[in-house]
Amino acid sequence: MTDCxxxxxxxxxxxxxxxxxxxxxxxxxTDVFVSGKDGxxxxxxxxxxxxxxxxxxxxxxxxxxxxxxxxxxxQEIDLxxxxxxxxxxxTGSSRWLAESTDGGTTWNEPRPSVGVAPVACAxxxxxxxxxxxxxxxxxxTGPKGPQRTRLEVRTSYDEGKSFTNERQLxxxxxxxxxLTVLKDRxxxxxxxxxxxxxxxxxxxxxxxxxxxxxxxK
Numbered sequence: 253m254t255d256c257x258x259x260x261x262x263x264x265x266x267x268x269x270x271x272x273x274x275x276x277x278x279x280x281x282t283d284v285f286v287s288g289k290d291g292x293x294x295x296x297x298x299x300x301x302x303x304x305x306x307x308x309x310x311x312x313x314x315x316x317x318x319x320x321x322x323x324x325x326x327q328e329i330d331l332x333x334x335x336x337x338x339x340x341x342x343t344g345s346s347r348w349l350a351e352s353t354d355g356g357t358t359w360n361e362p363r364p365s366v367g368v369a370p371v372a373c374a375x376x377x378x379x380x381x382x383x384x385x386x387x388x389x390x391x392x393t394g395p396k397g398p399q400r401t402r403l404e405v406r407t408s409y410d411e412g413k414s415f416t417n418e419r420q421l422x423x424x425x426x427x428x429x430x431l432t433v434l435k436d437r438x439x440x441x442x443x444x445x446x447x448x449x450x451x452x453x454x455x456x457x458x459x460x461x462x463x464x465x466x467x468x469k
Contacts, residue, residue: 277463278438283445284310284334285454287319292330294319295454299430300442306435308336310442312454319451376431378407378439378461390415391464393441395426400450402426403443407464419464421457425450437461 285295292314299311316328352359374393379385390408392415395401403426406415425446432440438460445455 275460275462277466278458278460279463280458282456282458283453284442284456285312285314285332287452290314292316292332294451295332296444296451297428298442298444298454300432300440300456302432302434302440308432308434308440308456310334310336310454310456312442373429373443374431374441375412376433376439378433378437391431391439393421393429393431393443396420400425400427403429403441403445405439405441405459405464417465417468419466425452427451434458439464 285298287294294315296313296315296319301309303309311331311333314330314332316330317326318324320327322329374391376391378389378391379387381388387409388411390412392406392408393403396404396418402423403421405419405421407417408415409417421441421443422445425444427444427450429441429443432442434440438458441457443455443457444451444453446452
Protein backbone atom coordinates (compact mmCIF):
# COMPACT_ATOMS: atom_id res chain seq x y z
CA MET A 253 0.00 0.00 0.00
CA THR A 254 1.62 3.22 -1.14
CA ASP A 255 -1.11 5.86 -1.48
CA CYS A 256 -2.71 5.07 1.87
CA UNK A 257 0.03 4.72 4.44
CA UNK A 258 -1.00 1.90 6.74
CA UNK A 259 1.90 -0.19 7.95
CA UNK A 260 1.90 -2.79 10.68
CA UNK A 261 4.74 -3.87 12.88
CA UNK A 262 4.63 -6.57 15.52
CA UNK A 263 6.26 -6.44 18.92
CA UNK A 264 5.52 -7.96 22.27
CA UNK A 265 4.42 -6.58 25.60
CA UNK A 266 4.40 -8.73 28.70
CA UNK A 267 1.93 -8.65 31.53
CA UNK A 268 2.35 -11.36 34.15
CA UNK A 269 -0.01 -11.47 37.10
CA UNK A 270 0.10 -13.93 39.97
CA UNK A 271 -3.40 -14.84 41.13
CA UNK A 272 -4.09 -15.38 44.80
CA UNK A 273 -6.08 -18.43 45.74
CA UNK A 274 -8.64 -16.36 47.68
CA UNK A 275 -9.35 -14.04 44.70
CA UNK A 276 -8.02 -10.79 46.09
CA UNK A 277 -8.76 -7.55 44.23
CA UNK A 278 -6.36 -7.21 41.30
CA UNK A 279 -5.41 -3.99 39.46
CA UNK A 280 -2.35 -3.40 37.25
CA UNK A 281 -1.24 -0.91 34.58
CA THR A 282 1.30 -1.16 31.75
CA ASP A 283 2.25 1.55 29.23
CA VAL A 284 2.13 -0.28 25.90
CA PHE A 285 2.90 2.68 23.59
CA VAL A 286 4.68 5.88 24.70
CA SER A 287 4.37 9.08 22.65
CA GLY A 288 7.73 10.30 21.37
CA LYS A 289 9.17 6.77 21.26
CA ASP A 290 9.95 4.47 18.32
CA GLY A 291 9.86 7.28 15.77
CA UNK A 292 6.34 8.54 16.38
CA UNK A 293 5.19 11.84 17.87
CA UNK A 294 1.87 10.60 19.27
CA UNK A 295 -0.15 7.39 19.62
CA UNK A 296 -3.96 7.69 19.44
CA UNK A 297 -7.23 5.77 19.18
CA UNK A 298 -6.40 2.41 20.79
CA UNK A 299 -8.24 -0.88 20.27
CA UNK A 300 -7.69 -4.26 21.91
CA UNK A 301 -8.91 -7.82 21.30
CA UNK A 302 -8.46 -11.19 22.96
CA UNK A 303 -7.92 -14.01 20.45
CA UNK A 304 -9.35 -17.52 20.99
CA UNK A 305 -5.99 -18.77 22.30
CA UNK A 306 -5.82 -15.95 24.87
CA UNK A 307 -3.33 -13.72 23.04
CA UNK A 308 -3.93 -9.99 23.45
CA UNK A 309 -3.52 -7.81 20.37
CA UNK A 310 -3.25 -4.06 21.03
CA UNK A 311 -3.69 -1.72 18.03
CA UNK A 312 -3.22 2.04 17.83
CA UNK A 313 -2.65 4.86 15.36
CA UNK A 314 1.01 5.95 15.26
CA UNK A 315 1.10 9.63 14.24
CA UNK A 316 4.56 10.40 12.95
CA UNK A 317 4.97 14.19 12.92
CA UNK A 318 2.37 15.60 15.33
CA UNK A 319 -0.87 14.76 17.13
CA UNK A 320 -3.16 16.04 14.34
CA UNK A 321 -5.94 13.95 12.85
CA UNK A 322 -5.79 12.41 9.34
CA UNK A 323 -5.86 14.94 6.51
CA UNK A 324 -3.66 17.50 8.23
CA UNK A 325 -0.65 18.95 6.45
CA UNK A 326 2.62 17.05 6.88
CA GLN A 327 1.10 14.10 8.64
CA GLU A 328 1.77 10.41 8.27
CA ILE A 329 -0.19 7.85 10.25
CA ASP A 330 0.66 4.17 10.53
CA LEU A 331 -1.40 1.41 12.09
CA UNK A 332 0.81 -0.43 14.58
CA UNK A 333 0.17 -3.26 16.97
CA UNK A 334 1.74 -5.25 19.75
CA UNK A 335 0.92 -8.77 20.86
CA UNK A 336 1.11 -10.31 24.29
CA UNK A 337 1.19 -14.07 24.62
CA UNK A 338 2.42 -13.94 28.21
CA UNK A 339 -0.66 -12.88 30.13
CA UNK A 340 -1.26 -15.67 32.58
CA UNK A 341 -2.10 -16.66 36.10
CA UNK A 342 0.60 -18.47 38.00
CA THR A 343 -1.32 -20.73 40.70
CA GLY A 344 -24.18 16.84 29.18
CA SER A 345 -24.88 14.52 26.45
CA SER A 346 -26.50 11.12 26.73
CA ARG A 347 -25.82 7.67 25.38
CA TRP A 348 -28.85 6.52 23.40
CA LEU A 349 -30.21 3.03 23.98
CA ALA A 350 -31.90 0.73 21.48
CA GLU A 351 -32.85 -2.85 22.30
CA SER A 352 -33.29 -6.01 20.25
CA THR A 353 -35.14 -9.13 21.41
CA ASP A 354 -34.53 -11.21 18.26
CA GLY A 355 -30.75 -11.42 18.02
CA GLY A 356 -30.31 -8.09 16.27
CA THR A 357 -32.74 -8.62 13.37
CA THR A 358 -34.93 -5.73 14.53
CA TRP A 359 -34.45 -2.92 17.05
CA ASN A 360 -36.86 -0.73 18.96
CA GLU A 361 -36.81 3.06 18.72
CA PRO A 362 -33.65 4.59 20.29
CA ARG A 363 -34.23 6.57 23.45
CA PRO A 364 -32.00 8.66 25.70
CA SER A 365 -30.28 6.55 28.31
CA VAL A 366 -27.69 7.48 30.93
CA GLY A 367 -25.70 10.72 30.78
CA VAL A 368 -22.14 10.35 29.57
CA ALA A 369 -18.95 12.32 29.05
CA PRO A 370 -18.19 13.59 25.50
CA VAL A 371 -15.90 10.58 24.99
CA ALA A 372 -18.02 7.51 25.77
CA CYS A 373 -16.01 4.67 24.35
CA ALA A 374 -16.11 0.97 25.05
CA UNK A 375 -18.97 -1.38 25.95
CA UNK A 376 -18.34 -5.05 26.71
CA UNK A 377 -20.23 -7.91 28.31
CA UNK A 378 -18.48 -9.38 31.35
CA UNK A 379 -21.03 -11.94 32.59
CA UNK A 380 -24.30 -13.46 31.38
CA UNK A 381 -26.84 -15.04 33.70
CA UNK A 382 -28.23 -17.19 30.89
CA UNK A 383 -24.71 -18.54 30.37
CA UNK A 384 -24.38 -19.73 33.97
CA UNK A 385 -23.00 -16.59 35.67
CA UNK A 386 -24.48 -15.24 38.89
CA UNK A 387 -25.89 -12.12 37.17
CA UNK A 388 -25.65 -10.00 34.04
CA UNK A 389 -22.86 -7.43 33.88
CA UNK A 390 -22.12 -4.91 31.11
CA UNK A 391 -19.00 -2.75 31.41
CA UNK A 392 -18.57 0.71 29.93
CA THR A 393 -15.52 2.99 30.02
CA GLY A 394 -15.04 6.69 29.43
CA PRO A 395 -13.59 9.79 31.10
CA LYS A 396 -15.87 11.29 33.75
CA GLY A 397 -14.32 14.74 33.40
CA PRO A 398 -14.00 17.58 33.66
CA GLN A 399 -13.24 17.31 29.94
CA ARG A 400 -10.90 14.41 29.06
CA THR A 401 -9.78 13.38 32.55
CA ARG A 402 -10.55 10.73 35.16
CA LEU A 403 -11.16 7.46 33.34
CA GLU A 404 -13.91 5.35 34.89
CA VAL A 405 -15.37 1.91 34.37
CA ARG A 406 -19.08 1.58 35.06
CA THR A 407 -21.11 -1.60 35.53
CA SER A 408 -24.71 -2.22 34.49
CA TYR A 409 -26.66 -5.05 36.09
CA ASP A 410 -29.86 -4.41 34.11
CA GLU A 411 -28.65 -4.81 30.51
CA GLY A 412 -27.64 -1.20 29.99
CA LYS A 413 -30.69 0.58 31.42
CA SER A 414 -28.53 2.04 34.18
CA PHE A 415 -24.87 1.97 35.22
CA THR A 416 -24.80 2.02 39.01
CA ASN A 417 -21.32 0.81 39.96
CA GLU A 418 -18.52 3.28 39.12
CA ARG A 419 -14.80 2.66 39.70
CA GLN A 420 -12.17 5.25 38.86
CA LEU A 421 -9.18 3.86 37.00
CA UNK A 422 -7.15 7.06 37.01
CA UNK A 423 -7.47 10.74 37.88
CA UNK A 424 -5.07 11.76 35.08
CA UNK A 425 -5.74 12.86 31.50
CA UNK A 426 -7.81 10.21 29.68
CA UNK A 427 -9.58 9.96 26.34
CA UNK A 428 -10.42 7.02 24.04
CA UNK A 429 -10.44 3.46 25.41
CA UNK A 430 -11.33 -0.07 24.42
CA LEU A 431 -12.33 -3.13 26.49
CA THR A 432 -11.66 -6.85 26.26
CA VAL A 433 -12.36 -9.83 28.53
CA LEU A 434 -9.42 -12.21 28.91
CA LYS A 435 -9.68 -15.98 29.00
CA ASP A 436 -9.35 -16.01 32.80
CA ARG A 437 -12.32 -13.57 33.00
CA UNK A 438 -10.22 -10.60 34.06
CA UNK A 439 -10.83 -7.34 32.20
CA UNK A 440 -8.32 -5.47 30.04
CA UNK A 441 -8.64 -1.80 29.05
CA UNK A 442 -6.40 -0.13 26.46
CA UNK A 443 -6.66 3.63 26.77
CA UNK A 444 -5.15 7.04 26.01
CA UNK A 445 -3.45 8.38 29.14
CA UNK A 446 -1.48 11.49 30.01
CA UNK A 447 0.35 12.77 33.07
CA UNK A 448 1.20 16.40 32.23
CA UNK A 449 -0.98 16.58 29.09
CA UNK A 450 -3.19 14.33 27.02
CA UNK A 451 -2.09 11.51 24.71
CA UNK A 452 1.32 10.71 26.22
CA UNK A 453 0.76 6.97 26.62
CA UNK A 454 -1.34 4.09 25.37
CA UNK A 455 -1.81 2.20 28.63
CA UNK A 456 -3.08 -1.31 29.35
CA UNK A 457 -4.97 -1.69 32.62
CA UNK A 458 -6.11 -5.03 33.96
CA UNK A 459 -8.42 -5.84 36.87
CA UNK A 460 -10.64 -8.61 38.16
CA UNK A 461 -14.24 -8.70 39.34
CA UNK A 462 -13.13 -8.57 42.97
CA UNK A 463 -11.53 -5.16 42.35
CA UNK A 464 -14.47 -4.00 40.24
CA UNK A 465 -16.99 -4.77 42.95
CA UNK A 466 -14.80 -4.21 45.97
CA UNK A 467 -16.98 -3.08 48.88
CA UNK A 468 -20.20 -3.66 46.92
CA LYS A 469 -22.75 -6.00 48.43
